[in-house]
Amino acid sequence: MRRRTNELLLVANNISKNYQQGDKELQVLSNIDLQVNRGDFLIIMGSSGSGKTTLLNCLSMIEPPSHGRVLFAGADLTAMSDNELADFRAEHISYIFQSYNLVSSLTVYENIILPLQIRGEDVREKEHSIRKLMDRLNILEYIDAFPDQLSGGQKQRVATVRAIISGTDILIADEPTGALDSANSDNLMEFFVELNANFNTTIIMVTHDPLAARYGDRVIFLKDGVIGREIIRLNGQSPKSYLDEIYDHVQASEV
Numbered sequence: 001m002r003r004r005t006n007e008l009l010l011v012a013n014n015i016s017k018n019y020q021q022g023d024k025e026l027q028v029l030s031n032i033d034l035q036v037n038r039g040d041f042l043i044i045m046g047s048s049g050s051g052k053t054t055l056l057n058c059l060s061m062i063e064p065p066s067h068g069r070v071l072f073a074g075a076d077l078t079a080m081s082d083n084e085l086a087d088f089r090a091e092h093i094s095y096i097f098q099s100y101n102l103v104s105s106l107t108v109y110e111n112i113i114l115p116l117q118i119r120g121e122d123v124r125e126k127e128h129s130i131r132k133l134m135d136r137l138n139i140l141e142y143i144d145a146f147p148d149q150l151s152g153g154q155k156q157r158v159a160t161v162r163a164i165i166s167g168t169d170i171l172i173a174d175e176p177t178g179a180l181d182s183a184n185s186d187n188l189m190e191f192f193v194e195l196n197a198n199f200n201t202t203i204i205m206v207t208h209d210p211l212a213a214r215y216g217d218r219v220i221f222l223k224d225g226v227i228g229r230e231i232i233r234l235n236g237q238s239p240k241s242y243l244d245e246i247y248d249h250v251q252a253s254e255v
């Protein structure tokens with residue numbers, strides 16, 4: 001049963017991000033305000049280049065914003081040193097990168113346990129849950145393979161297991177179904193819904209796909225680095241009506 005709370009977990013306070021391009025400044029995010037409650041399942045949509053990955057990187061402080069503040073459970077992440085941030089992220093934030101970020105010289109299993117080892121956890125204790133989760137995402141047979149022997153979709157699911165097995169408060173996922181076929185995409189989204197409902201894991205996920213987006217309970221649309229619109233799933237709203245609303249906005253914003 002999902003426990004709805006009003007506990008603010010993550011707050012972006014007027015954040016902007018600029019990149020220097022030659023002698024020009026490129027503003028990728030402009031004055032973004034965003035509030036995420038514990039237990040939210042937030043979807044971020046927007047066309048390619050609209051700043052989705054940059055926003056995730058700022059929220060997790062992988063790339064700090066140029067201006068503005070990011071608060072996590074009241075703590076100001078933008079005021080932390082690099083070491084404090086590294087510890088903070090290891091403890092609280094799991095991240096599924098758009099580019100997977102697997103280590104090619106390690107096997108699938110070694111990749112998955114790497115963050116646990118870095119945190120000094122007893123890995124053997126987790127082996128059973130790792131195998132179970134790999135089985136659930138249809139990649140158990142690749143446990144001893146190397147990343148180069150896997151398809152994009154298989155690598156994506158290895159990166160997902162690695163992120164989820166850490167059991168942090170918040171999961172940030174950058175197009176986690178981007179390389180998956182529709183059956184594996186639905187399977188992963190159903191798993192995210194369970195994670196959100198059973199463990200109250202807060203999820204922030206970027207996707208292009210309305211069929212994946214419908215599993216969340218809020219969608220924000222990024223356009224040229226600003227939040228254009230937000231759609232919130234209403235209590236009792238049918239899945240079909242929620243999906244239609246998402247489709248309508250995606251089509252309208254592409255015109």
Ligand SMILES: Nc1ncnc2c1ncn2[C@@H]1O[C@H](COP(=O)(O)OP(=O)(O)O)[C@@H](O)[C@H]1O
Pocket residue numbers: 019020021026028046047048049050051052053054055
């Ligand atoms: N490190 C960087 N240096 C310069 N420009 C960047 C950098 N990262 C992203 N950008 C630019 O910021 C814009 C948004 O990129 P990104 O956040 O990756 O978009 P999305 O994930 O929505 O496709 C793009 O125009 C991209 O070229």
Ligand SMILES: [Mg+2]
Pocket residue numbers: 052053054098174
């Ligand atoms: Mg991106």
